[in-house]
Amino acid sequence: xxxxxxxxxxxxxxxxIHAYQQSGLTQTAYCKEHKISVKTFSNxxxxxxRENQAQxxxxxxxxxxxxxxxxxxxxxxxxxxxxxxxxxxxxxxxxQGFDQQTVAGVLRxxxxxx
Numbered sequence: 001x002x003x004x005x006x007x008x009x010x011x012x013x014x015x016x017i018h019a020y021q022q023s024g025l026t027q028t029a030y031c032k033e034h035k036i037s038v039k040t041f042s043n044x045x046x047x048x049x050r051e052n053q054a055q056x057x058x059x060x061x062x063x064x065x066x067x068x069x070x071x072x073x074x075x076x077x078x079x080x081x082x083x084x085x086x087x088x089x090x091x092x093x094x095x096q097g098f099d100q101q102t103v104a105g106v107l108r109x110x111x112x113x114x
Contacts, residue, residue: 013044020045021066021108024101049112068105085110 001009020030020041027045031038085092085107094103 014048016041017045017048021105024104066105066109068109069099069102 016034016036020027023030025033027041028038030036031041082096083094083103085094092106
C-alpha cells in the first residue's frame with residue numbers, strides 16, 4: 001500500500017472516530033448505522049487513542065479539547081442528585097432529568113482521560 005493510500009485511510013478512520021464521538025451513539029450503533037465492522041472500528045479507535053496518548057506524553061504540548069453542550073443550570077438540592085461521579089479531585093453531580101447524551105459525552109471523556 002502506498003503512503004498516500006495509508007494517509008487517506010487513516011484520515012477516513014479519524015473522521016469516523018470524530019463523528020462517532022460527537023454522535024452520542026454506542027460503538028455498535030454507530031458501526032451498524034455506517035455499515036462498518038465493529039471489530040475494525042474498535043481497532044482503529046484503540047490505535048488512535050494510543051497515538052494521542054503517545055503525542056501527549058512526548059511533550060509536544062498539543063492538547064485536544066472536546067466541546068460539550070451545557071444545559072441551563074437546574075436548581076437542585078442534594079436529594080435530587082441521582083448520580084455522583086468522583087475522579088481524583090473532581091466531582092460531578094448529575095441531577096434527575098439531565099440530558100443523557102451530555103452525560104454519555106462526559107463519561108466518554110473521563111474514560112479517555114483516565
